[in-house]
Amino acid sequence: MTAPLSIHCRYPNALELRDKQQMQEELTQLRSDMLLSQPFVAVLAMRLKMVVVVDDRLPTACTDSQHIFFNLDFMRKCSAPQRRFVIAHEVWHCVMGHFLRQQQRDQQRWNFACDYEINGILSYFFKRDDLPNNILFDQNYRGKSAEQIYTLLGKLPDNEWTETYYQPGNRLPAGGAQFDQHQPDLSMPDLEEFKIDPDFRPQSPAEMDVERWREFTAAAGQVTGITAGSFGADVQQVIKNALKPQLNWPTLLQRFIQRTISGSYQWHKPARRYLAQGLYLPGRQGQCLRLTLAIDTSGSTLQDLPKFLAELTAILQGFEQVQLQVISCDASITDVSFYDKSDLPALTKWQAKGLGGTSFTPVFHYIADEPDHVGIPNALIFFTDGYGNAPVEAPAYPVIWVLSPNGEPPVKWGEVLHLQ
Structure with missing residues (x-):
């Protein structure tokens, strides 16, 4: 009989707690000093709570848009210029809203694209010798968005993603050029003994964080004069892009769906084997996303339907559990079908039924009176040109x-998304 694996985990000891406090004070002072050397970044860094941790789940640093978490050992190995770079790097992840821009992109390639974008921005703010020489940087990517860089990386062999910017100077004490942890990981490390810090409690970023950081960025620009022409044209464009990001309609649709399920994860009971050690280690379990999709088959919308269904399918594939009710309608309900996650590929081959006049009211009556398989949905997505009758009051x-080009919203309630 195989003996059970013995796993030992512990909280920071007294010496580590003392060192954490000392590092916390050093980083706080460093952030204050940056008000003179890099006021724009420093003002934004004031919006984040800096938390030093002794935790094997965090090898370097990360941000959740509310905190910057630093691994104590990593920061002890960093010089003062390197610490300034790490702080600025995490701040710009928040400014650029990377935590909600990934969509269904490959996580590793997206993380590399984000770092290329951020480090290109930081090259405008740091002197050449102050940039670490083992970070992801390419002169050709300066001024490009993470989405554009992601596409360009996809055209390269995988082993070329880690091409770095080498120059005379310092090296970050990290194992790779993509040094920081973009999505904080609370899973247990594959170690028989590991350290876990109760202060490492990252929050799930939400849609409101994007708007919040846009306001922070605008305010910091005014306070420091960066938006008043005191910096170069390249920096002006960077700030402009941060304040007015160009979001395509699939991104906006995904954000709407994410909001309806409140983040798609909930905390549940911890594993019993850790309770004996006095540790509450939460896990996450997925919720089921229940959506109703109503498709107006009156005719003028159908040429845009295949692309819309392809994008919707890609978005829904990112959820653990999906129940989708598809209602076909013109002047009345013409068909109702159901899909779970395994059925989603067939959604791209959906065929319209009906093609008569248009009325939206029967869809809302159907959901209220005959909820059928999915029950009352988390949300209703209505694909239409908007020309038809709809209920006066919102459900x-x-x-x-979701309006086809040149479509008009039929009522003043609900969100509106134009396919452009």
């Missing part, structure tokens, strides 16, 4: 009107 669940 209790969220609704988004």
Whole structure:
């Protein structure tokens, strides 16, 4: 009989707690000093709580848009210029809203693209010799968005993603050029003995964080004069892009869906084997996303339908559990079908039924009176040109009107998304 694996985990000891406090004070002072050398970044860094941890789940640093978490050992190995770089790097992840821009992209390639974008921005703010020489940087990517860089990386062999910017100077004490942890990981490390810090409690970024950081960025620009022409044209464009990001309609649709399920994860009971050691280690379990998709088959919308269904399918594939009710309608309900996650590929081959006049009211009556397989949905997505009758009052669940080009929203309630 195989003996059970013995796993030992512990909290920081007294010496580590003392060192954490000392590092916390050093980083706080460093952030204050940056008000003179890099006021724009420093003002934004004031919006984040800096937390030093002794935790094997965090090898370097990360941010959740509310905190910057630093691994104590990593920061002890960093010089003062390197610490300034790490702080600025995490701040710019928040400014650029990377935590909600990934969509269904490959995580590793997206993380590399984000770092290329951020480090290109930091090359405008740091002197050449102050940039670490083992970070992801390419002169050709300066001024490009993470989405553009992601596409360019996809055209390269995988082993070329880690091409770095080498120059005379310092090296970050990290194992790779992509040094920081973009999505904080609370899973247990594959170690028989590991350290875990109760102060490492990253929050799940939300849609409101994007708007919050846009406001922070605008305010910091005014306070420091960066938006008043005191910096070069390249920096001006960077700030402009941060304040007015160009989001395509699939991104906006995904954000709407994410909001309806409140983040798609919930905390559940910890594993019993850790309770004996006095540790509460939460896990995450997925919720089921229940959506209703209503498709107006009156005719003018159908040429845009295949692309819309392809994008919607890609978005829904990112959820653990999906129940989708598809209602075909013109002047009345013409068909109702159901899909779970395994059925989603067939959604791209959906065929319209009906093609008569248009009325949206029967869809809302159907959901209220005959909820069928999915029950009252988390949200209703209505694909239409908007020309038809709709209820005067909004239902209790969220609704988004996905309008074909030149379409018009039929009512003043609900969110509106134009296919452009």
